[in-house]
Amino acid sequence: MPVSDAAMPQGTTSGPEPGGERGAGMMRAAPRTLSGWAEFGRLLRHLRRRAGLTQSQLGLRLGYHHSLISKWESGLRELPAPLVARLDTVLGTGGELGAAEARLRAAGSAPRPLTAVVPAPARPPSRPDTPAVRHLDEHGRPEPPLAADETATLLGFLDHQRATLAWKCEGLDEAGLRATVATSSLTLGGMLKHLACVEDRWCSHWLHGRDPHPPWDTVDWAADPDWDWNSAAGDSPRQLRTLWRDSVTRSRRLVAEALAESGPERLALRARPDGSRASLRWILCHLIEEYARHNGHADLIRESVDGRTGA
Structure with missing residues (x-):
């Protein structure tokens, strides 16, 4: 049976909320799906569920916030090749994600260096346990802020x-x-x-x-x-x-x-x-x-x- 994904924390956004303190009267455009990565995201979601993991559990194993896993699965973020290899290892896929990434590369959708943006809640302004922006090194580790x-x-x-x-x-x-x-x-x-x-x-x-x-x-x-x-x-x-x-x-x-x-x-x-x-x-x-x-x-x-x- 598929495992239900963890819900985003209440108030967590990537920008001002409509009607919030800083977003009254503002409308946000729908996130843009990156070309070619939506199919990759659907495959990632399928493999994660097959492994019996929620987004939070997979994020914990990788050291990332679960909101970033959601963006990957929605095709809103690219994944660098070393991280794809880690996902194959953690999920025990036998290289399925790596093969999918290779097809994207061949089609001209090669991944770029990744900057992981972890949304911060509108209230309070920041979460002490989740920095707003984390740069990931070649091993997928969050780098300390400069x-x-x-x-x-x-x-x-x-x-x-x-x-x-x-x-x-x-x-x-x-x-x-x-x-x-x-x-x-x-x-x-x-x-x-x-x-x-x-x-x-x-x-x-x-x-x-x-x-x-x-x-x-x-x-x-x-x-x-x-x-x-x-x-x-x-x-x-x-x-x-x-x-x-x-x-x-x-x-x-x-x-x-x-x-x-x-x-x-x-x-x-x-x-x-x-x-x-x-x-x-x-x-x-x-x-x-x-x-x-x-x-x-x-x-x-x-x-x-x-x-x-x-x-």
């Missing part, structure tokens, strides 16, 4: 690091996620589980003072301080990726809530033993540091698995 405010810059760098981890783990089977380098016991699977734990620990447990989410709520950390790393060997690739993606989704929502309350100065609700509490600014910096450190490890492990390199 001249944004503090919050957008921090979130931009964090999302870039998250997308880097997803790229380093992309397409690997159980053996690939369990591979090690030299005498180190670090694995990409362990990295996914560890960073899922880090996301929940800082954005839920510390920032909002909540009890640990499963599976962390039943762990005896005193018996095994590295349980997140060690237990990953018993999890399937699907379980590890789902655990990490769910943690990231939850973190984005919780960080947005905290930012809406009092910005990056918002203090964690849970205090350290000495009574001190970290600010949201500190937490975001720490998450960036944590991801960047482990992505360096991920570079070496992935190269040892199949030769893939790149930072």
Whole structure:
């Protein structure tokens, strides 16, 4: 049965709403479908539904906002060749999208470098978890904004690091996620589980003072301080990726809530033993540091698995 697509957030537009604060009395022209890409979009929608994914779920796997997936499926945005290849991998299409893109290229509708425009709601003026414009690099990762405010810059760098981890783990089977380098016991699977734990620990447990989410709520950390790393060997690739993606989704929502309350100065609700509490600014910096450190490890492990390199 086809999976229903996630609805756009109320008030989300690519411009002023008719009758809104900035759009009273204005009429918007219908979006223009790009020549040749409507058929590609219909194929993408069919393959996504065949894979049992909503637009939000596919966007999460790729690191993009679901509104951009909707534009691709409607033929309103072109896709660069590297992103088409990623879609084929994520959806398990056997190269159907790549073949369709090759036909477009042969017909003169070759994709251009992509600038992903993520609409911002009219009210409030901006969403702290979704920068208005994101440029995507050759690996489909959102690049941090060059001249944004503090919050957008921090979130931009964090999302870039998250997308880097997803790229380093992309397409690997159980053996690939369990591979090690030299005498180190670090694995990409362990990295996914560890960073899922880090996301929940800082954005839920510390920032909002909540009890640990499963599976962390039943762990005896005193018996095994590295349980997140060690237990990953018993999890399937699907379980590890789902655990990490769910943690990231939850973190984005919780960080947005905290930012809406009092910005990056918002203090964690849970205090350290000495009574001190970290600010949201500190937490975001720490998450960036944590991801960047482990992505360096991920570079070496992935190269040892199949030769893939790149930072």
